[in-house]
Amino acid sequence: MDMNQYLEVFIDESNEHLQNINDNLLQLEKDPANLQIVAEIFRSAHTLKGMSATMGYSDLAELTHKMENVLDEVRNENIKVTTSMLDVVFEAVEHLETIVEDVSQGGSGKKDVIGVVEKLKQISNGEEITESTTPNQAEPQTESVNDNSNHNTPFMELDEFEQTVLTESTEQGFKPLSIHIELREDCLLKAARVYMVFDVLEKIGEVMKAYPSVDDLEAENFENDFHILFVTKEDNNDVERRILKVSEIDKVHIQPFTLQKNQTEQRPSQVQENQAEKAPEQEATPSNQEKKEQQSTQHTSKTIRVNINRLDDLLNLFEELVIDRGRLEQIAQESSNKELKETVERMTRVSGELQTIILNMRMVPIEQVFNRFPRMVRQLSRDLGKKVNLQIIGAETELDRTVIDEIGDPLVHLIRNGLDHGIETPEERLKSGKPEEGQLILKAYHSGNHVFVEIQDDGKGINREKVLEKAISKGLISKEEGQKLDNRQVNELIMQSGFSTADTISDISGRGVGLDVVKNKIESLGGAISIESEQGKGSLFSIQLPLTLSIISSMLVQIEKETFAIPLSSIIETAIFKREEILYAHGKEVIDFRGKVVPLINLKHLFKVPSVDSLEDDLYSVVIVRKGNKMAGLIVDSFIGQQEIVLKSLGDYLSDVFAISGASILGNGEVALIIDTNALIK
Known part of the structure; x- marks a missing residue:
């Protein structure tokens, strides 16, 4: 087969x-x-x-x-x-x-x-x-549970996969047989006889299972008899005749093997439970029994396995539907046909519900990523000579599969970093008045259209002076600039390229690679990372991630005759400033936004959009965007409005276009480029 x-x-x-x-x-x-x-x-x-x-x-x-x-x-x-x-x-x-x-x-x-x-x-x-x-003699606990027949008993405990294979072979015309073979007492080469029996049988069918196991049979870890679960289309007498041709075979017992329902539930460890439950089940009324069967049926039909490629295909088709929906909405607005407008409105509602269902189908628990960490923390703790208790909260939080696939490596790096640099050895913790066992908390939760993942430890925290000393020695900042930085800005320095406060490079945390790799990866997913730390008490790394990367909410803006899309997740607010409100610092345009100096970026100049009208307006339309704690103002000509758009890749030929993360087709057929605001803020 x-x-x-x-x-x-x-x-x-x-x-x-x-x-x-x-x-x-x-x-x-x-x-x-x-x-x-x-x-x-x-x-x-x-x-x-x-x-x-x-x-x-x-x-x-x-x-x-x-x-x-x-x-x-x-x-x-x-x-x-x-x-x-x-x-x-x-x-x-x-x-x-x-x-x-x-x-x-x-x-x-x-x-x-x-x-x-x-x-x-x-x-x-x-x-x-x-x-x-010994293991070989411990397994027959199932014999006294399932069947009174010595020949059939060893195979009563079939797992679900084996049952599936057996059922499939039966449907193809194969007969399952339980064969009990006894060797002569004076048989010297028992393993050789077993091999010869297997060789004979495999010419006319398939050996599905052996008891004792094949390994034990080969090692002669059995007495003088063994069992085989065999499927074939041959007659029983022919099977027996072939087996008896092998020398030193004393007896052969063959009987049909019947696959019993729910036999996988009869496991050795459950025998006492099943016996204890047997009496109450017999006393159950027919109505109660029917209710149990209905509940069982409902339980088994809750989930099915679906190939992820099918979900990708479904989402791709729906993305095309979203584009066509936008086009229909625009046609309906321009039309005076009342019935068309009503139909399009209904289609918009239904497709919106369909969109929610499809996106939910692609959502998978972050537990799939978190599951790898307990064993990793255990091993690293032992390697470092530390005692660490890992606590996982919110593993059921769901993310789009595309985000799940990418977030694993950054989390591994942050956890290894926390174990290596953050949590102290038991001796150091006891000296500082802490319990010798450190706490590492991995937490995930929803907030709006984002998922937050936090890695928190109660270790020694970030040493401000050591970070500043390293940053100054590497020429990242001057001594005067370092004195003006607050704690949050100092913490962000550790995510600079090649930055490390470790005295020696180890294989545990960075392998010589700084947290800048983590930061870049998270930002490439449309997310952001922030660090909070208090020396002597611990650190908190917080990662903000979008729920999905395929269909996003955006603000459409116009620059001359070109339309651009800015992800709503990056926008703080939109505002209009008068020309006299524009300030200059270091020769660049800035604005005073609620007491903070925010640099301005003129998208018309950045993307070299051809000017149609040379007249300059006295009013500036500005989109305030954020990347972590940094902000910037994007100057546009006008705001069009919010719209859900389908994010499409620009392809391999245009993969290096600065500050453009993709494109989308609008309802009027126009292509709108999607601005990567993270790339604009340094």
């Missing part, structure tokens, strides 16, 4: 199980005696092992199996959870993630896992382990 058709499902479910393992391992480290957490990790590992073996990724299956053995010993209380043990398990998970990533990129899923496999073996083969509690 061709397994490629299941590849996408395999990758998605593998990532879900790995994330579940990661989250629960971190919880287990905080609560080592909680066997329920161990059971949850075991279930995910067991399912991942089965999926990997079915898909033919042997390295993934082997590594997961050895990790499963360790977890099995922990849940059977044969070994205790220790930090060193968890280090090895975390290392194994990193390898698993690498393999799944390789598979998702079209790779073979091959990886050298011998080192970590040996470490896992050493843990699971500790002195306290006895023969009666």
Whole structure:
């Protein structure tokens, strides 16, 4: 059977199980005696092992199996959870993630896992382990739960992926069989006999699963019998005849395998729960039972998997619809046809609702980015010899997928920076009267049309004098200028290119790269970053991000006969100034805006727009825009009004146009360039 058709499902479910393992391992480290957490990790590992073996990724299956053995010993209380043990398990998970990533990129899923496999073996083969509690003999706990048949029992615990494959093969005319094979007592080369049986069977069908596992069969870690879940189109007698041709086979038992409904719910760790719930369920009235089934049906139909490319295509089509909607609105305004106006108004309302739905479909929780940080913080804390408690707030906050894809690396850099430069060692914290465990808070929340992400620590904060000393030595500012800067302006200096206050360059935070990379990345997303810090108490890095990058609200302005769009997220307000209100500083035009000196930028001169009328107006139409704490006034000829526009890229040939982030097609067919205000403010 061709397994490629299941590849996408395999990758998605593998990532879900790995994330579940990661989250629960971190919880287990905080609560080592909680066997329920161990059971949850075991279930995910067991399912991942089965999926990997079915898909033919042997390295993934082997590594997961050895990790499963360790977890099995922990849940059977044969070994205790220790930090060193968890280090090895975390290392194994990193390898698993690498393999799944390789598979998702079209790779073979091959990886050298011998080192970590040996470490896992050493843990699971500790002195306290006895023969009666080896992993191979621990698994048959399911036998007494699911079925009275010795031949069929080992395969009653199939995960969802294996069930899907089995159902698909049945629909294609294959028969699932449970085969129990007994070797002679005097059989010497048991692994060789197993290989010969597999070789015979794979000529007439597909071996889906073996019990004990293939690894254990190859290592002869079994008695004299084993089970095979096999699919074929051949007759049972023919299958038995072929198997018996292999020498030293004593008995062969073949029986049809029946895929039972909801069998994946019958996991070893749930046996007692299911037995406890069995009696109340039998006493339930028919109406209650129907209600339960309805609720179950409603629950399973809440979500579906949709390829993100389809959502991209849907958004692209809707963007074209937005452009046509603008055109229709303009035609309706110019027309005296009442019915046309009413129809266009209704279409505008409906398309607006459709726009909300489509954009919401593209919104994904920032949790997808946050999930990688707990393990990273754990490892870095150990490398730095620090104790850090990471607290995540607002992981359910949603952002457009395009923003999610880009924000991960800047957050990684800021967190590493906070751990390296911000939070002190336990000894330093105790000396300064702080708890030895530092606090690192990662928070996300909505505010208007933006999402704010904050990284806060209770470390030593930013040393103002050290920052000024470094900035002066690098020639970024003079000593006189440094004395005039307030704390916020000093904090912004650390985001200058190449700036670092570290005495030595480390691999933890910057790797020699300053926070200017983070700043540039965030600003390229239409966002902004600000820093608040108090020496001795900690720092707060606040990132402001747009909800979406595709359809934006903008202010349309006119310069001569050209129309430009300015994103509303950058605009503070619009104003009109008289010519006599324009001031000059250092030979440049400025205005006094509420007590602050704001420089003016004449867009007509900047973009070299040809002048149609040489007469100069006595009034200046100005759009006040902001980038962080800095402001500028953009001089335009007139304001047209607010409008939602579709952001289109200028393409590779025009990618370096200064201060233009894209373009949009307006309702009248005219192209409006979208101004990148961040590029205008230095």
